[in-house]
Protein backbone atom coordinates (compact mmCIF):
# COMPACT_ATOMS: atom_id res chain seq x y z
CA UNK A 1 0.00 0.00 0.00
CA UNK A 2 2.88 2.32 0.96
CA UNK A 3 4.52 1.55 -2.42
CA UNK A 4 1.34 2.17 -4.30
CA UNK A 5 0.84 5.59 -2.70
CA UNK A 6 4.47 6.54 -3.43
CA UNK A 7 4.21 5.52 -7.11
CA UNK A 8 0.93 7.40 -7.48
CA UNK A 9 2.55 10.50 -5.98
CA UNK A 10 5.53 10.25 -8.39
CA UNK A 11 3.23 9.88 -11.41
CA UNK A 12 1.22 12.95 -10.36
CA UNK A 13 4.45 14.93 -9.89
CA UNK A 14 5.67 13.96 -13.36
CA UNK A 15 2.37 14.97 -15.00
CA UNK A 16 2.37 18.35 -13.29
CA UNK A 17 6.02 19.02 -14.35
CA UNK A 18 5.21 18.15 -17.96
CA UNK A 19 2.19 20.48 -17.87
CA UNK A 20 4.26 23.37 -16.51
CA UNK A 21 6.83 22.83 -19.22
CA UNK A 22 4.27 23.06 -22.02
CA UNK A 23 2.78 26.19 -20.44
CA UNK A 24 6.11 28.02 -20.20
CA UNK A 25 7.36 27.08 -23.68
CA UNK A 26 6.85 29.89 -26.24
CA UNK A 27 4.08 29.03 -28.65
CA UNK A 28 5.67 28.55 -32.04
CA UNK A 29 4.21 26.88 -35.05
CA UNK A 30 7.32 25.96 -36.96
CA UNK A 31 5.36 24.57 -39.88
CA UNK A 32 3.56 27.83 -40.56
CA UNK A 33 6.26 30.10 -41.95
CA UNK A 34 5.51 31.94 -45.18
CA UNK A 35 6.15 34.98 -47.34
CA UNK A 36 4.02 37.20 -49.60
CA UNK A 37 5.08 40.01 -51.96
CA UNK A 38 3.47 42.67 -54.14
CA UNK A 39 4.92 44.74 -56.95
CA UNK A 40 2.15 47.32 -57.11
CA UNK A 41 -1.55 47.43 -57.99
CA UNK A 42 -3.40 49.34 -60.68
CA UNK A 43 -5.00 49.17 -64.10
CA UNK A 44 -2.86 46.23 -65.13
CA UNK A 45 -4.69 44.58 -68.02
CA UNK A 46 -3.67 41.51 -69.98
CA UNK A 47 -4.54 43.29 -73.26
CA UNK A 48 -2.00 46.04 -72.54
CA UNK A 49 0.80 43.66 -71.60
CA UNK A 50 3.21 42.01 -74.03
CA UNK A 51 4.11 38.37 -73.41
CA UNK A 52 7.75 39.26 -72.87
CA UNK A 53 6.97 41.97 -70.30
CA UNK A 54 4.61 39.62 -68.46
CA UNK A 55 7.33 36.97 -68.34
CA UNK A 56 9.86 39.53 -67.11
CA UNK A 57 7.56 40.54 -64.22
CA UNK A 58 6.81 36.94 -63.28
CA UNK A 59 10.49 35.98 -63.33
CA UNK A 60 11.43 38.91 -61.12
CA UNK A 61 8.60 38.17 -58.67
CA UNK A 62 9.82 34.57 -58.52
CA UNK A 63 13.44 35.59 -57.96
CA UNK A 64 12.38 37.99 -55.19
CA UNK A 65 10.11 35.60 -53.30
CA UNK A 66 12.45 32.60 -53.51
CA UNK A 67 15.26 34.78 -52.12
CA UNK A 68 13.21 35.58 -49.00
CA UNK A 69 11.81 32.08 -48.70
CA UNK A 70 15.31 30.55 -48.60
CA UNK A 71 16.22 32.86 -45.70
CA UNK A 72 13.11 31.82 -43.76
CA UNK A 73 13.69 28.16 -44.51
CA UNK A 74 17.20 28.43 -43.05
CA UNK A 75 15.82 29.92 -39.85
CA UNK A 76 16.45 33.60 -40.72
CA UNK A 77 14.27 36.37 -39.33
CA UNK A 78 11.26 37.81 -41.11
CA UNK A 79 13.00 41.23 -41.23
CA UNK A 80 16.06 39.74 -42.98
CA UNK A 81 13.87 37.85 -45.46
CA UNK A 82 11.86 40.98 -46.25
CA UNK A 83 14.94 43.16 -46.72
CA UNK A 84 16.59 40.72 -49.14
CA UNK A 85 13.33 40.19 -51.05
CA UNK A 86 12.64 43.90 -51.42
CA UNK A 87 16.26 44.50 -52.51
CA UNK A 88 15.70 42.21 -55.52
CA UNK A 89 12.73 44.33 -56.61
CA UNK A 90 14.41 47.64 -55.74
CA UNK A 91 17.35 46.67 -57.97
CA UNK A 92 15.07 46.00 -60.94
CA UNK A 93 13.85 48.81 -63.24
CA UNK A 94 10.49 47.02 -63.54
CA UNK A 95 9.09 48.32 -60.25
CA UNK A 96 8.46 51.78 -58.88
CA UNK A 97 11.00 51.38 -56.07
CA UNK A 98 14.76 51.83 -55.99
CA UNK A 99 16.17 51.74 -59.53
CA UNK A 100 12.80 52.05 -61.30
CA UNK A 101 11.40 54.83 -59.08
CA UNK A 102 9.06 57.32 -60.75
CA UNK A 103 9.95 60.99 -61.21
CA UNK A 104 8.63 63.85 -59.11
CA UNK A 105 7.51 67.06 -60.83
CA UNK A 106 10.98 68.61 -60.43
CA UNK A 107 12.54 65.65 -62.31
CA UNK A 108 14.17 64.18 -59.22
CA UNK A 109 13.46 60.75 -57.71
CA UNK A 110 12.31 60.89 -54.09
CA UNK A 111 12.08 57.49 -52.45
CA UNK A 112 10.11 56.32 -49.41
CA UNK A 113 10.29 53.05 -47.43
CA UNK A 114 9.34 51.48 -44.10
CA UNK A 115 9.69 48.30 -42.06
CA UNK A 116 7.96 47.03 -38.92
CA UNK A 117 8.50 43.94 -36.80
CA UNK A 118 5.62 42.27 -35.03
CA UNK A 119 7.19 40.94 -31.84
CA UNK A 120 8.63 44.26 -30.62
CA UNK A 121 6.38 46.66 -32.57
CA UNK A 122 9.62 48.42 -33.53
CA UNK A 123 9.54 50.27 -36.82
CA UNK A 124 11.73 52.38 -39.09
CA UNK A 125 10.86 54.64 -42.03
CA UNK A 126 12.46 57.06 -44.48
CA UNK A 127 10.84 59.61 -46.77
CA UNK A 128 12.07 61.62 -49.73
CA UNK A 129 15.60 60.24 -50.06
CA UNK A 130 17.34 60.73 -53.42
CA UNK A 131 20.74 59.04 -53.12
CA UNK A 132 20.08 55.83 -51.19
CA UNK A 133 20.31 52.76 -53.41
CA UNK A 134 18.02 50.55 -51.29
CA UNK A 135 15.70 52.67 -49.14
CA UNK A 136 14.41 49.58 -47.29
CA UNK A 137 17.93 49.04 -45.89
CA UNK A 138 17.91 52.58 -44.55
CA UNK A 139 14.48 52.03 -42.96
CA UNK A 140 15.86 48.93 -41.21
CA UNK A 141 18.82 50.98 -39.98
CA UNK A 142 16.49 53.69 -38.65
CA UNK A 143 14.65 50.94 -36.73
CA UNK A 144 17.79 49.27 -35.36
CA UNK A 145 20.36 52.03 -35.05
CA UNK A 146 18.44 55.22 -34.20
CA UNK A 147 16.13 56.25 -31.37
CA UNK A 148 13.56 57.40 -34.00
CA UNK A 149 10.95 55.85 -36.23
CA UNK A 150 10.95 58.17 -39.25
CA UNK A 151 13.61 60.31 -40.94
CA UNK A 152 13.18 62.47 -44.04
CA UNK A 153 15.16 64.14 -46.82
CA UNK A 154 18.67 65.46 -46.17
CA UNK A 155 18.69 64.31 -42.54
CA UNK A 156 17.88 60.76 -43.58
CA UNK A 157 20.69 60.89 -46.14
CA UNK A 158 23.16 62.11 -43.49
CA UNK A 159 22.09 59.24 -41.26
CA UNK A 160 22.63 56.83 -44.20
CA UNK A 161 26.19 58.13 -44.62
CA UNK A 162 26.87 57.76 -40.89
CA UNK A 163 25.57 54.20 -40.85
CA UNK A 164 27.35 53.16 -44.04
CA UNK A 165 24.10 52.44 -45.89
CA UNK A 166 24.97 52.38 -49.61
CA UNK A 167 24.55 55.75 -51.34
CA UNK A 168 24.60 56.34 -55.04
CA UNK A 169 24.62 59.14 -57.61
CA UNK A 170 20.96 60.16 -58.16
CA UNK A 171 21.41 59.56 -61.92
CA UNK A 172 21.25 55.81 -61.06
CA UNK A 173 17.46 56.26 -60.76
CA UNK A 174 17.07 57.65 -64.28
CA UNK A 175 15.11 55.30 -66.54
CA UNK A 176 13.74 56.45 -69.86
CA UNK A 177 10.38 54.79 -69.28
CA UNK A 178 9.74 56.70 -66.03
CA UNK A 179 11.11 59.97 -67.40
CA UNK A 180 8.81 59.74 -70.41
CA UNK A 181 5.88 59.02 -68.09
CA UNK A 182 6.56 62.26 -66.26
CA UNK A 183 6.63 64.23 -69.53
CA UNK A 184 3.32 62.71 -70.61
CA UNK A 185 1.67 63.50 -67.28
CA UNK A 186 2.94 67.08 -67.42
CA UNK A 187 1.58 67.43 -70.97
CA UNK A 188 -1.80 66.12 -69.85
CA UNK A 189 -1.81 68.38 -66.82
CA UNK A 190 -1.69 71.47 -69.05
CA UNK A 191 -5.04 70.67 -70.60
CA UNK A 192 -6.91 69.29 -67.62
CA UNK A 193 -8.54 70.79 -64.56
CA UNK A 194 -8.89 67.57 -62.67
CA UNK A 195 -6.77 67.55 -59.53
CA UNK A 196 -6.12 63.82 -59.87
CA UNK A 197 -4.70 64.03 -63.35
CA UNK A 198 -1.47 65.35 -61.88
CA UNK A 199 -0.67 61.83 -60.76
CA UNK A 200 -1.87 59.92 -63.78
CA UNK A 201 0.02 58.60 -66.73
CA UNK A 202 -2.39 58.48 -69.68
CA UNK A 203 0.02 56.25 -71.59
CA UNK A 204 -0.14 53.43 -69.11
CA UNK A 205 -3.91 53.76 -68.74
CA UNK A 206 -3.95 55.73 -65.51
CA UNK A 207 -3.17 54.68 -62.00
CA UNK A 208 -0.70 51.93 -62.67
CA UNK A 209 1.48 52.10 -59.60
CA UNK A 210 4.37 49.70 -58.91
CA UNK A 211 5.44 50.07 -55.32
CA UNK A 212 6.92 46.91 -53.81
CA UNK A 213 6.13 45.24 -50.49
CA UNK A 214 6.75 42.07 -48.56
CA UNK A 215 5.27 40.45 -45.45
CA UNK A 216 6.65 37.35 -43.74
CA UNK A 217 6.19 34.95 -40.84
CA UNK A 218 9.42 33.30 -39.72
CA UNK A 219 10.04 29.97 -37.98
CA UNK A 220 10.06 31.69 -34.58
CA UNK A 221 6.52 32.90 -35.16
CA UNK A 222 7.60 36.49 -35.74
CA UNK A 223 5.76 38.62 -38.29
CA UNK A 224 7.16 41.63 -40.15
CA UNK A 225 6.16 43.91 -43.03
CA UNK A 226 8.11 46.20 -45.37
CA UNK A 227 7.26 48.57 -48.24
CA UNK A 228 9.43 50.59 -50.67
CA UNK A 229 8.40 53.09 -53.36
CA UNK A 230 9.23 56.02 -55.56
CA UNK A 231 5.78 57.43 -54.75
CA UNK A 232 3.62 58.86 -57.52
CA UNK A 233 4.68 60.33 -60.87
CA UNK A 234 4.66 64.14 -60.90
CA UNK A 235 4.37 64.46 -57.12
CA UNK A 236 5.03 68.00 -55.91
CA UNK A 237 6.00 69.94 -52.81
CA UNK A 238 7.90 66.99 -51.27
CA UNK A 239 4.71 64.97 -51.17
CA UNK A 240 4.97 61.84 -48.99
CA UNK A 241 2.66 58.89 -49.57
CA UNK A 242 1.51 56.01 -47.40
CA UNK A 243 4.49 53.70 -47.94
CA UNK A 244 6.63 55.18 -45.13
CA UNK A 245 3.67 55.80 -42.82
CA UNK A 246 3.45 53.10 -40.15
CA UNK A 247 -0.18 52.00 -39.95
CA UNK A 248 -1.04 53.16 -43.48
CA UNK A 249 1.49 51.51 -45.83
CA UNK A 250 3.09 49.07 -43.41
CA UNK A 251 2.05 47.41 -40.16
CA UNK A 252 3.01 44.26 -38.23
CA UNK A 253 1.90 42.90 -34.88
CA UNK A 254 2.54 39.35 -33.67
CA UNK A 255 -0.90 39.35 -32.05
CA UNK A 256 -2.62 39.74 -35.42
CA UNK A 257 -0.92 40.08 -38.82
CA UNK A 258 1.58 41.87 -41.06
CA UNK A 259 0.39 44.10 -43.93
CA UNK A 260 1.99 46.02 -46.83
CA UNK A 261 -0.10 48.37 -48.98
CA UNK A 262 0.08 49.70 -52.53
CA UNK A 263 -2.12 52.15 -54.35
CA UNK A 264 -3.23 55.73 -54.14
CA UNK A 265 -1.34 56.70 -50.99
CA UNK A 266 -3.49 59.63 -49.92
CA UNK A 267 -6.46 57.28 -49.41
CA UNK A 268 -4.38 54.66 -47.62
CA UNK A 269 -3.21 57.31 -45.15
CA UNK A 270 -6.73 58.58 -44.54
CA UNK A 271 -8.02 55.03 -44.09
CA UNK A 272 -5.02 53.86 -41.98
CA UNK A 273 -5.44 50.76 -44.10
CA UNK A 274 -2.68 48.46 -42.79
CA UNK A 275 -3.47 49.12 -39.13
CA UNK A 276 -7.21 48.93 -39.73
CA UNK A 277 -6.89 45.33 -40.93
CA UNK A 278 -4.92 44.43 -37.80
CA UNK A 279 -7.39 46.31 -35.58
CA UNK A 280 -10.35 44.44 -37.04
CA UNK A 281 -8.66 41.18 -36.14
CA UNK A 282 -7.75 42.42 -32.66
CA UNK A 283 -10.98 44.12 -31.63
CA UNK A 284 -13.60 42.39 -33.72
CA UNK A 285 -12.09 38.92 -33.93
CA UNK A 286 -12.24 39.00 -37.76
CA UNK A 287 -10.24 36.50 -39.79
CA UNK A 288 -7.43 37.99 -41.87
CA UNK A 289 -9.34 37.44 -45.13
CA UNK A 290 -12.55 39.02 -43.82
CA UNK A 291 -10.69 42.01 -42.41
CA UNK A 292 -8.73 42.50 -45.63
CA UNK A 293 -11.75 42.31 -47.91
CA UNK A 294 -13.86 44.60 -45.73
CA UNK A 295 -11.10 47.23 -45.53
CA UNK A 296 -10.23 47.15 -49.25
CA UNK A 297 -13.51 46.30 -50.97
CA UNK A 298 -15.79 48.31 -48.70
CA UNK A 299 -14.02 50.99 -46.65
CA UNK A 300 -11.26 52.01 -49.10
CA UNK A 301 -13.56 51.75 -52.11
CA UNK A 302 -16.22 53.91 -50.42
CA UNK A 303 -13.56 56.52 -49.68
CA UNK A 304 -12.68 56.58 -53.41
CA UNK A 305 -9.27 54.93 -53.03
CA UNK A 306 -7.74 52.36 -55.34
CA UNK A 307 -5.06 49.76 -54.66
CA UNK A 308 -4.48 46.68 -52.60
CA UNK A 309 -2.65 44.92 -49.81
CA UNK A 310 -0.79 41.73 -49.09
CA UNK A 311 -0.96 40.26 -45.59
CA UNK A 312 -0.02 37.21 -43.54
CA UNK A 313 -1.28 36.33 -40.07
CA UNK A 314 0.36 34.66 -37.09
CA UNK A 315 -0.83 31.24 -38.29
CA UNK A 316 0.46 31.67 -41.83
CA UNK A 317 -2.91 32.50 -43.43
CA UNK A 318 -2.54 34.88 -46.35
CA UNK A 319 -4.62 37.64 -47.99
CA UNK A 320 -3.92 39.39 -51.32
CA UNK A 321 -6.80 41.83 -51.75
CA UNK A 322 -7.15 44.65 -54.30
CA UNK A 323 -9.89 46.73 -55.92
CA UNK A 324 -7.96 47.46 -59.13
CA UNK A 325 -7.73 45.38 -62.31
CA UNK A 326 -4.49 43.81 -61.21
CA UNK A 327 -1.76 43.55 -58.61
CA UNK A 328 1.67 41.98 -59.16
CA UNK A 329 1.82 39.42 -56.36
CA UNK A 330 3.26 36.12 -55.16
CA UNK A 331 3.01 33.81 -52.15
CA UNK A 332 5.21 30.96 -50.96
CA UNK A 333 4.33 28.70 -48.03
CA UNK A 334 6.41 26.50 -45.74
CA UNK A 335 6.10 23.57 -48.15
CA UNK A 336 7.71 25.66 -50.87
CA UNK A 337 4.52 25.88 -52.94
CA UNK A 338 4.56 29.06 -54.99
CA UNK A 339 1.73 31.12 -56.45
CA UNK A 340 2.45 34.05 -58.80
CA UNK A 341 -0.31 36.21 -60.28
CA UNK A 342 -0.90 39.59 -61.92
CA UNK A 343 -4.54 39.97 -62.97
CA UNK A 344 -7.77 39.62 -61.02
Ligand code: ASP
Nearest residue numbers: 209211231241262263265
Ligand atom coordinates in the same frame (compact mmCIF):
# COMPACT_ATOMS: atom_id res chain seq x y z
N1 ASP B 1 1.26 53.98 -52.42
C1 ASP B 1 2.29 54.64 -53.16
C2 ASP B 1 2.22 56.12 -52.89
O1 ASP B 1 1.15 56.65 -52.82
C3 ASP B 1 2.18 54.42 -54.62
C4 ASP B 1 2.09 52.99 -55.02
O2 ASP B 1 1.67 52.13 -54.26
O3 ASP B 1 2.45 52.67 -56.14
O4 ASP B 1 3.25 56.74 -52.79
